[in-house]
Amino acid sequence: MRFEAVFVAGYALLLVGVAAGLHRLGGQDTSPWRSRMLAGHRRRTADPPPDTGSADWPHSEAGRLHTGIALVTAVAAATLSAAEMVRHHRPVEIAVLGAIALTAIAATVRLWAVFAGSRP
Amino acid sequence: MDSSAVTTPRRRDRLIGRGWIQAAALVILFGFFVLVLMGYQTYQSGPPIPERTVTPSGQTVYTRADVKAGQGVFLKNGLMEYGSIFGHGAYLGPDFTADYLHRSAELVNKTYGGTGSGSAAQRTIDDYRVNKYDARTRTLTISDAQAEAFTTMTAYYARFFASPQGKTGLRPKAITDPTQIRQLTGYFAWSAWAAAAQRPGEKYSYTNNWPSEPLVGNKPTADTVLWSAVSLIALLGGTGALFAAFGRWNWLGWHGRDRQELRFREPGSVGLTPSQRTTAWFFFAVVGLFLLQTIVGAASQHYRADLGSFFGIPLDRWLPYNLVRTWHVQLALFWVATSFLAAGIFLVPMITRRRDPKWQAGLAYALLGALVVVVVGSMLGELAGMRGAFGELWSWLGMQGFEYLDLGRLWQILLTIGMAFWVVLLWRGLRHKLATESRANLPWLFFFAALALPVVYATGLLARHDSSFTVTDFWRFMVVHLWVEDFLELFTTVMVAYIFVLLGVVREHIALRVVFLDIVLYSAGGVIGTAHHWYFNGEPASVLALGAFFSAFEVIPLTFLTIEAWTFIRLGARQESKSAAAFPHRWAVMFLVAVGFWNFLGAGVFGFLINLPVVSYFEMGTSLTANHGHAAMMGVYGMLAVGFAMFALRYLVPARRWSDRAAAVSFWSLNAGLAWMVFVTLLPLGLLQLYRSADVGYFDARSLSFVSDSTNTVFEWLRLPGDVVFIVGGIGPLLWLAWLGVRHRGRHAAPLGAGPPASAETPAPAGAVEHGSTGAAAPVEQELVLFTEVVPPAEGVRPAD
Ligand SMILES: [Fe+2]
Numbered sequence: 001m002r003f004e005a006v007f008v009a010g011y012a013l014l015l016v017g018v019a020a021g022l023h024r025l026g027g028q029d030t031s032p033w034r035s036r037m038l039a040g041h042r043r044r045t046a047d048p049p050p051d052t053g054s055a056d057w058p059h060s061e062a063g064r065l066h067t068g069i070a071l072v073t074a075v076a077a078a079t080l081s082a083a084e085m086v087r088h089h090r091p092v093e094i095a096v097l098g099a100i101a102l103t104a105i106a107a108t109v110r111l112w113a114v115f116a117g118s119r120p
Numbered sequence: 121m122d123s124s125a126v127t128t129p130r131r132r133d134r135l136i137g138r139g140w141i142q143a144a145a146l147v148i149l150f151g152f153f154v155l156v157l158m159g160y161q162t163y164q165s166g167p168p169i170p171e172r173t174v175t176p177s178g179q180t181v182y183t184r185a186d187v188k189a190g191q192g193v194f195l196k197n198g199l200m201e202y203g204s205i206f207g208h209g210a211y212l213g214p215d216f217t218a219d220y221l222h223r224s225a226e227l228v229n230k231t232y233g234g235t236g237s238g239s240a241a242q243r244t245i246d247d248y249r250v251n252k253y254d255a256r257t258r259t260l261t262i263s264d265a266q267a268e269a270f271t272t273m274t275a276y277y278a279r280f281f282a283s284p285q286g287k288t289g290l291r292p293k294a295i296t297d298p299t300q301i302r303q304l305t306g307y308f309a310w311s312a313w314a315a316a317a318q319r320p321g322e323k324y325s326y327t328n329n330w331p332s333e334p335l336v337g338n339k340p341t342a343d344t345v346l347w348s349a350v351s352l353i354a355l356l357g358g359t360g361a362l363f364a365a366f367g368r369w370n371w372l373g374w375h376g377r378d379r380q381e382l383r384f385r386e387p388g389s390v391g392l393t394p395s396q397r398t399t400a401w402f403f404f405a406v407v408g409l410f411l412l413q414t415i416v417g418a419a420s421q422h423y424r425a426d427l428g429s430f431f432g433i434p435l436d437r438w439l440p441y442n443l444v445r446t447w448h449v450q451l452a453l454f455w456v457a458t459s460f461l462a463a464g465i466f467l468v469p470m471i472t473r474r475r476d477p478k479w480q481a482g483l484a485y486a487l488l489g490a491l492v493v494v495v496v497g498s499m500l501g502e503l504a505g506m507r508g509a510f511g512e513l514w515s516w517l518g519m520q521g522f523e524y525l526d527l528g529r530l531w532q533i534l535l536t537i538g539m540a541f542w543v544v545l546l547w548r549g550l551r552h553k554l555a556t557e558s559r560a561n562l563p564w565l566f567f568f569a570a571l572a573l574p575v576v577y578a579t580g581l582l583a584r585h586d587s588s589f590t591v592t593d594f595w596r597f598m599v600v601h602l603w604v605e606d607f608l609e610l611f612t613t614v615m616v617a618y619i620f621v622l623l624g625v626v627r628e629h630i631a632l633r634v635v636f637l638d639i640v641l642y643s644a645g646g647v648i649g650t651a652h653h654w655y656f657n658g659e660p661a662s663v664l665a666l667g668a669f670f671s672a673f674e675v676i677p678l679t680f681l682t683i684e685a686w687t688f689i690r691l692g693a694r695q696e697s698k699s700a701a702a703f704p705h706r707w708a709v710m711f712l713v714a715v716g717f718w719n720f721l722g723a724g725v726f727g728f729l730i731n732l733p734v735v736s737y738f739e740m741g742t743s744l745t746a747n748h749g750h751a752a753m754m755g756v757y758g759m760l761a762v763g764f765a766m767f768a769l770r771y772l773v774p775a776r777r778w779s780d781r782a783a784a785v786s787f788w789s790l791n792a793g794l795a796w797m798v799f800v801t802l803l804p805l806g807l808l809q810l811y812r813s814a815d816v817g818y819f820d821a822r823s824l825s826f827v828s829d830s831t832n833t834v835f836e837w838l839r840l841p842g843d844v845v846f847i848v849g850g851i852g853p854l855l856w857l858a859w860l861g862v863r864h865r866g867r868h869a870a871p872l873g874a875g876p877p878a879s880a881e882t883p884a885p886a887g888a889v890e891h892g893s894t895g896a897a898a899p900v901e902q903e904l905v906l907f908t909e910v911v912p913p914a915e916g917v918r919p920a921d
Contacts, residue, residue: 004831011804018799062713068788069717072795080800083838 005093008084012100015077016107019070023111026066064118071111078104134558135629140636141560147640151647154670158651158663159594165660166590167314167326170253170260173306175267182270182306184258188586190307193300195521195585196514198442198506201449202290203822205311206327206657207740208593209523210445212289212423215741215822218331220273220305221248221312222819225335227269241335248316248336249325260313274305286434288824289423289441291506311589314658328664330656330737331818340737343661347668348734354672355728362676384623387704387771391872393469394481395549400772400861402462402488403765406455407851407858409495410758413451414847416444421843425836427828446502446519446526452753453524453604454495459761460608461487461542463615464570466768468549470622471563475872477548484545490538498531515585522592524600525580532581539574546570562618562628565635569611576603590658597653604757605674606646612760613638616712619767623705638677645673655733656740668733675728704770707783711763714791718755722798726751738813741822744806751798754790762790762854772861774868782853789853793846801839805832 001009081101085094169188173181194200194216203213225244232240252261262270280288281295281304295301314326316336324341332338416439422430423441465484469476504510505518505528515521517528525532547554550567557563580599583592617631651659651667652674703709726748730739739745766783808831813821820826 007804007808011807015799061710062716065710065713065717065791069791069795072792073799076796076799079838080804083834087834 001090001093001096002088005084005088005097008080009096009100012077012081012084012097012104015073015080016100016104019073019077019107019111022066022070022073023114026063026070060118064115067111067115067118071108071115074104074107074111077101078108130556132557132561134560135562136560136632136636140633144636144639144643147643148647151643154648154666155650158648158654158659158666161660161663162590162594162654166588166658167317168253168255168258169310169588171258173260173262173310173313175264176261177264179267181262181267182302182309186303186306187310189300190303190305190310191589192515192585193295193304194307196505196519197295198446198502198519198521198526200521200523201446201526202442204741205308206315206589206593207330208653208657209741210442211741211743211746211822212420212441212445212824212827214824215331215818216308217311217315217327218333218819218822220308221315221331221333221336221338222817223276224266224269224273224309224312225333227272228263228265229335231265231268244335245337248313249318251317251320253317255320262313270305270309273309274302277301277305277308286436286440287427289427289436291436291440294440319660322661324661326658327656328661328733328737330740332738332813333817333819340734341661343664344655344733344737347665348732350665351668351672351732354669355675358673358676384703386775388775388868389870390771391870392771392866393476393872395476395484395545396466396469396768397772397865397867398481398484398488399462399466399768400858400865401485402458402465403768403772404858404862405488405492406459406462406761406765407854409451409455409458410761411847411851411855413448413455414843414851416447416451418843418847420444420448421836421839424827425833425839427824440506443503443506446506447499449524450499450502450526451495452758454491456753456757456761457539458491459764460611460615461491461539463764463768464542464546465549466764467566467615467618467622468546471566471618472550472553474549474552477551480545480548483541483548487538487541487545490534490541494527494531494534494538497534498527501528501531502526520585522583522585522596525583525596529581536574536578536581539577543567543571543574560632562614562621562632562635565632566614566618569607569614572607573603573611576607579603588658593654593657597650601650601653602647606642608757609642609646610635610638612757615764616760641673641677645670645676649674652731652736655736664733668731671731672728675724675731705767707780707787708763708767708770710787711759711766714759714787715756715763718751718759718794722748722751722753722755726798726803735810738818738821739806739810742806742809742813743802744810747798747802747806750802751794754794759790762786765854765858769857769861771869772866773857773864777860777864779853779857782857786850786853786857789845789849790851793842793850796842796845797839800842801835805835808832 078101081097081104085097085101088097169184171184173183175181194205199205199213199216200209202210203219204210204215204217206217207215209215225248228247229235229240229244232243234240247263247266253259254261278298278301281290281301282293283290284292286292295304315330316325316333316338318324319326324343325338328344329338329341332340419430419435419439420441422435423444429435501510501517502519505514510516510518515528516530519526520528520532527535546567550563553563554567577599579595580603581595582598583595585592614635617626617635620626621628621631647670648666649671651663652671654667655664726744730736730744730748770778809821809826812826826832
């Protein structure tokens with residue numbers, strides 16, 4: 001594999017990881033009540049507020065933004081590895097870049113399903 | 121109460137503990153004390169500019185006057201917006217310090233016998249590293265080989281800048297005057313000398329051995345490595361300590377017993393004052409400038425993808441890279457600042473709930489007119505200045521040339537006056553409110569944060585084109601870092617906090633604590649952290665150490681306040697569900713959510729990625745800087761400016777014309793386009809360039825041949841779809857909404873003071889729980905209707921504190 005192909009393969013793989021990470025980060029529950037920052041306060045207060053899940057607006061939208069950006073990142077990974085296959089296509093390069101492109105496409109499809117499904 | 125209201129209005133009590141104020145004051149004092157010390161260091165320890173640089177036999181090669189004139193030539197021709205000096209400037213052209221250093225060292229090496237000779241390498245290193253500057257006679261002696269290289273390099277730059285066919289991104293025949301070329305070469309030669317000659321008594325150069333250049337023995341210093349490690353530890357330790365502290369003490373005091381009810385009013389039922397209605401034109405200007413900024417940005421981007429021509433058109437004749445790049449960075453500041461000014465004007469009547477003072481709307485229009493004059497005047501000045509107009513007055517009217525302070529001094533002064541005039545407008549509007557408020561409460565903080573904007577921006581006037589570069593860079597970063605990264609950020613925090621308070625979704629005392637926390641965190645990290653721009657521009661190692669250590673703390677508020685921002689919004693979510701009328705600011709809040717995201721990614725992650733001295737050493741001036749710059753500037757300030765526009769336009773455009781769909785398309789296109797730009801082009805290119813710089817050398821990583829090689833070109837072209845989405849899908853709908861704003865300008869809104877028949881179903885809001893204190897103190901005038909009605913809990917439970 002030539003340097004450029006190795007670089008693009010590694011970078012595209014990193015992007016797929018970033019996409020997964022961003023999506024997960026968006027799903028994090030950042031309830032002010034459950035926040036570690038409020039651990040001390042929580043102990044002192046008798047009645048907790050009515051719970052708001054991560055599906056409530058606008059938190060749901062924060063998660064959606066993360067998923068949206070993750071989606072763009074996954075598409076970017078697929079595009080980069082596909083473009084690189086056009087430029088460099090020795091068998092090993094095709095194999096590696098193709099595998100990564102497929103992974104990126106799978107991630108794209110999954111993220112799209114989540115993104116479209118969460119439309120308010 | 122009635123009698124005191126007539127004589128002297130009693131000030132409302134402070135809503136924040138004394139400890140917060142003392143902490144903020146202490147940290148601010150400490151931060152600025154260290155900043156002043158570093159300023160003193162800058163004047164004391166910068167590299168000297170020798171009166172004469174001579175050969176061993178006493179022949180003059182170049183003089184102090186040449187170097188200073190050379191800096192002038194460099195600036196007025198916009199070369200800092202083409203390439204860089206000491207690593208500071210634009211990223212297409214070479215870094216002229218590294219360029220001169222590498223090329224001349226190669227020539228010297230060849231004179232001494234080249235690679236075939238064993239001693240040539242060492243003799244070259246000695247020529248550059250041994251500091252032969254005599255402080256007594258203020259004379260620098262260089263070797264004959266170096267003097268010979270100077271002559272060759274002068275001829276080289278004469279060819280480079282006078283190139284008739286362009287192909288460099290500069291205007292064809294940009295600089296042809298032989299005197300100017302010699303002065304320019306003198307300037308580059310001096311900077312290269314400072315980059316390699318050892319500081320008296322030290323083993324490293326004036327620039328802490330920057331740039332990396334094996335030919336002259338330049339490699340990262342021990343300080344560079346050590347303080348990088350310390351910086352990492354500071355980041356981890358600082359974050360841990362802060363989170364631990366927040367777990368222990370409930371500083372911000374969120375509480376769950378808040379039972380008050382919010383009823384959002386239909387935007388159309390909120391009356392607007394004439395000054396608020398002027399902002400329709402402001403926001404139209406904002407979007408127009410934004411569009412222009414992206415178009416010139418696309419043009420400058422095109423040079424990176426194809427240096428030769430713009431689809432067959434010789435763009436470089438009239439719109440060379442350095443001109444479009446200048447406009448691109450200037451317009452970024454202009455449109456964002458215009459949005460902030462407009463948001464301030466829009467917010468004042470909502471804060472005071474009073475009618476405008478006399479002439480307020482007229483003055484606001486005058487301000488907008490003045491802004492247009494400054495924007496158009498400065499941009500034309502830059503165009504004409506780069507083409508040699510204005511003679512002696514070039515730095516006043518034309519291209520002053522410091523990256524981000526490109527506009528001529530006249531325009532710079534007018535812009536400062538404009539901002540001061542804006543503060544006067546705010547003062548006129550806020551006067552009565554301020555008289556009844558403690559100076560530590562939100563209205564005053566809003567005013568102080570606004571007042572700081574012209575004051576800090578004015579420090580940029582101390583960057584003079586004829587000062588030593590190290591000194592000019594000190595003042596330049598007072599604007600680029602301190603003004604943009606700290607004081608705009610502070611003003612932003614106050615504005616956003618205030619909007620949340622006015623919307624009723626956050627308690628005023630909680631918002632105050634967030635603002636004070638912001639002041640403490642930014643004064644600790646951000647003020648001293650300004651030094652993270654001064655690692656390698658001629659400042660001593662102590663400044664590098666301070667910058668590395670304290671700027672690590674700057675990342676903490678970026679990520680931390682993001683988490684706080686979520687909780688801010690969450691508090692709103694809970695109460696929103698109680699309101700019958702839909703929350704009208706869905707998309708304005710969405711843009712704030714985006715601000716939080718990009719603050720974390722663009723400013724926090726991408727910023728810290730290049731903040732460690734040892735990374736910065738190889739990275740400076742590469743695409744990784746552009747990566748951070750775009751993700752942070754557009755992601756944070758750009759999204760915020762658009763969010764402000766969305767907020768105000770929601771009132772200026774009648775509901776039946778308003779399109780949530782346009783807002784949605786704009787929101788997703790801007791975010792997707794920005795993410796594409798960052799992940800497809802800027803980040804991978806930056807990583808490649810960083811690798812090249814550490815592997816082969818900085819000179820090579822910044823050379824035109826590397827920047828425009830085929831790998832880079834592919835990444836540059838792949839960016840196109842994202843840019844199209846950003847411009848067409850992102851700005852198009854925005855332009856439409858802004859146009860609707862101008863067309864309707866809130867004329868449909870309810871008449872002032874009358875208010876909607878809100879009392880039909882609920883008791884009148886007569887001075888909403890926390891922010892309506894004037895309601896009791898000044899009953900003379902009927903209050904303006906606010907967009908949210910806060911209904912206190914039925915049992916009359918006092919809000920917990
Ligand atoms: Fe900075």
